[in-house]
């Protein structure tokens with residue numbers, strides 16, 4: 357066909373097919389975004405737009421800002437607030453999208469399907485005491501950290517845009533309001549299942565399990581026991597995700613069951629942070645006073661959340677309650693092993709091990725104990741490890757590590773790969789740069805004061821986290837001593 361007859365990109369490339377809004381009405385409430393005073397686009401993610409089949413050039417000017425705040429409807433959008441519940445710090449609560457609206461599901465040229473959601477789009481029937489809105493700082497933070505996670509190779513929801521609303525939001529202070537356009541494989545959460553289990557709607561549970569299986573695990577869609585297949589796949593995805601978090605030192609901060617997505621993506625960048633000094637007890641969230649969601653607690657908490665999923669699925673696991681419980685328990689029993697498997701694989705990568713040996717777990721634990729004792733920087737220490745070399749006196753691996761280093765060298769000699777290959781494997785697992793908390797904070801403060809340059813620089817640096825070249829020194833080194841302990845807020 358001659359190129360001249362090629363149709364122009366239709367409607368900027370929006371191609372919605374909204375399977376969730378075809379589910380029964382109990383799954384959501386139809387709500388339109390509440391218009392805002394003065395939409396203005398602050399950040400737009402061209403590469404993500406492109407991968408979604410959208411034409412980035414169509415997202416300039418006032419029209420784009422109007423679309424990405426909800427002032428104008430995207431073609432094909434059918435906005436809904438999704439119903440869900442969730443265990444928040446251990447207590448089951450009825451929640452639902454209190455300030456987010458799912459606009460629709462974008463079907464991409466490569467055949468994938470992604471939820472497009474506006475976060476901060478106004479009140480919904482699930483808003484409870486909230487205002488339905490979001491502040492600029494936290495939305496920029498979600499944009500930055502989620503894109504950093506994506507570049508680190510970690511499954512995550514992504515951020516298409518941040519637009520300001522021209523309206524204030526009232527928190528402890530008055531802050532500029534903003535809307536984030538979030539893109540996710542789906543927003544189906546453990547809490548979505550808990551919602552239907554709590555209201556005793558077994559039919560809805562079956563529909564949801566079937567929908568989720570078809571959407572995320574189509575290879576198991578014809579399974580004889582769909583709910584069991586879903587549970588098994590859910591466990592596997594979380595185990596793999598958690599190993600990634602542990603690999604890069606990510607602390608999610610609020611692993612409530614409503615913030616755990618069945619698709620296995622990291623979701624909800626509220627009080628998250630990255631550890632500097634290695635400490636399994638590291639907590640950043642100001643409200644996590646008992647360390648429920650501390651760095652080293654994340655795998656057991658994920659397993660706890662999966663047990664809540666299993667519990668919610670009981671009525672559809674088997675009509676006989678005892679058989680259902682037996683199936684759930686059998687599946688949950690694999691959790692520890694699945695988590696351990698993925699963690700060991702990630703740690704082997706970090707230490708350049710191509711093979712598996714029985715003593716590996718203890719090799720990793722010995723290093724981590726030494727790092728904990730010396731408050732060694734997690735990212736910097738791993739990135740500084742030199743295979744088959746004696747640590748330099750000024751390396752982060754000082755005397756405390758000498759015995760461990762000998763043990764590691766002996767372990768490396770058990771495999772045939774030369775140092776260069778070992779280092780390549782290590783460099784693919786150990787980021788050179790992460791979103792350092794103090795850098796993120798400084799960039800957000802500048803951005804809310806209208807200077808986007810530091811944030812833009814950080815976005816560029818974090819797009820290639822495994823590459824040292826051209827990275828700012830401040831990102832390649834641990835925070836200066838005296839940097840105050842980082843505190844995050846479930847800030848909205």
Ligand code: AMP
Pocket residue numbers: 451452453454455456482483484485486487488489490610614615624626846848
């Ligand atoms: P999160 O802590 O972000 O996971 O949110 C937990 C619940 O609170 C979800 O149901 C949110 O929709 C709701 N929520 C958070 N912030 C607001 C807000 N500003 N207005 C209304 N609902 C909110």
Ligand code: MG
Pocket residue numbers: 614615624
């Ligand atoms: Mg949430």
